Amino acid sequence: MIYQAFILVFILLFAVVIHSGVIPQTIRAGIAAVTEGVQSLEDGLALVAQLDAQAIASLASFARHTGDGIVMGGKAIIRHLDFASQASRVNLALVLGSLTKPPETTLQAAGDSALPPDASPISASLAHYGTCDQRTINAIVAQSFLLYDFDRNLAVVSRNPDERWPMASLTKLMTSLVALESIELNRRITVSDSAASLEGNSGRIERENIFSLYDLVHAMLIPSSNRAAKAVAEARSEKNLIDAMQAKSRELGMRSTTYVEPTGLSFLNQSTANDLYKLASYIIRHRPEILTISRKPTADITELRSGEKRTIQTVNAFAGSPNLLGGKTGFTDEARRNLIGIFRFRNDIMVSIVLGSDDAFAATQKLLSCAQ
Numbered sequence: 001m002i003y004q005a006f007i008l009v010f011i012l013l014f015a016v017v018i019h020s021g022v023i024p025q026t027i028r029a030g031i032a033a034v035t036e037g038v039q040s041l042e043d044g045l046a047l048v049a050q051l052d053a054q055a056i057a058s059l060a061s062f063a064r065h066t067g068d069g070i071v072m073g074g075k076a077i078i079r080h081l082d083f084a085s086q087a088s089r090v091n092l093a094l095v096l097g098s099l100t101k102p103p104e105t106t107l108q109a110a111g112d113s114a115l116p117p118d119a120s121p122i123s124a125s126l127a128h129y130g131t132c133d134q135r136t137i138n139a140i141v142a143q144s145f146l147l148y149d150f151d152r153n154l155a156v157v158s159r160n161p162d163e164r165w166p167m168a169s170l171t172k173l174m175t176s177l178v179a180l181e182s183i184e185l186n187r188r189i190t191v192s193d194s195a196a197s198l199e200g201n202s203g204r205i206e207r208e209n210i211f212s213l214y215d216l217v218h219a220m221l222i223p224s225s226n227r228a229a230k231a232v233a234e235a236r237s238e239k240n241l242i243d244a245m246q247a248k249s250r251e252l253g254m255r256s257t258t259y260v261e262p263t264g265l266s267f268l269n270q271s272t273a274n275d276l277y278k279l280a281s282y283i284i285r286h287r288p289e290i291l292t293i294s295r296k297p298t299a300d301i302t303e304l305r306s307g308e309k310r311t312i313q314t315v316n317a318f319a320g321s322p323n324l325l326g327g328k329t330g331f332t333d334e335a336r337r338n339l340i341g342i343f344r345f346r347n348d349i350m351v352s353i354v355l356g357s358d359d360a361f362a363a364t365q366k367l368l369s370c371a372q
Helices: 002-020 025-050 053-080 086-097 134-138 168-182 213-221 226-236 238-251 273-286 288-294 360-370
Strands: 105-109 122-125 144-149 154-159 188-190 210-212 298-303 308-313 324-332 336-345 348-357
Touching: 134 360, 144 273, 144 360, 154 360, 168 213, 168 226, 168 238, 168 273, 168 288, 168 324, 168 336, 188 226, 210 213, 210 298, 213 226, 213 288, 213 298, 226 238, 273 288, 273 336, 273 348, 288 324, 336 360, 348 360
Parallel strands: 105 122
Antiparallel strands: 105 154, 144 154, 144 348, 188 210, 298 308, 324 336, 336 348
């Protein structure tokens, strides 16, 4: 039961922290209060027994997603607070780390040969992917990843594919998609003060500049301009566009995905590798122009008020590769480095999704060893 897991975790945390001697008394009191709250939670969850199976499943999903958000927020606090001592900082990090699930790697790959001792279980034998090296896959440093064969409708290898994680600038794929499906390509969009105030200035997008939607989509997808994404959202009204992004995610079955703003700067923009595959699959089928734009190493955009052409450059290390069909990078402190890459190998379209890596390009390269 969910409540039993919560109780066990909090009892263990309470015992460890009280005896550690490095957590201040205020935090000990806080943990004691949480323990009392768990008892109330146990009493309240007794009511769940009266609910039907669908309601119970909905509550479980809510609890899991809320828990992910709490842990993520706690880790963000660790990065930004100055603790009195390194010991207390490390202790709190360990406490939060204990609430996250250990990585689970599932490899669907070749053969009946013996697995190396550190390998995760192989769930299927697929000779087509005989080049996968189990140790390489296990060594990938990422919170979550997924390699999916689009043509065979088959997940090749994954780790935590249903774990929610901040999207960072992967958000801009949905921003671009909804904008292209609801705003005219030649629509003239003026950059507002609020858009021009956002961090990053790829393409020298400044206050009162005017660009076409088409050029701002280029600026979103190639150098990952936050200002371009904000300007596009405001062109339709930001709330309206965010609502449309959320509606599109529901249409695509992305049930673990949330958008609260158009750039990805907020860690509340969250999704899973499986959900992001659904978005990538839709783009492959219905919006290939997004792939065409996102794989360009450079592009020229025109500021319409002055007529000045400005060259923008990609932040995607795979851009220009003959195998790359398209993709998107993402980075924030909370998300670390994310990457969606859509590649063609041996006439198969392979979708690689990496979330929460220190080097998403290296992680992707290792995943692609299963496709080459």
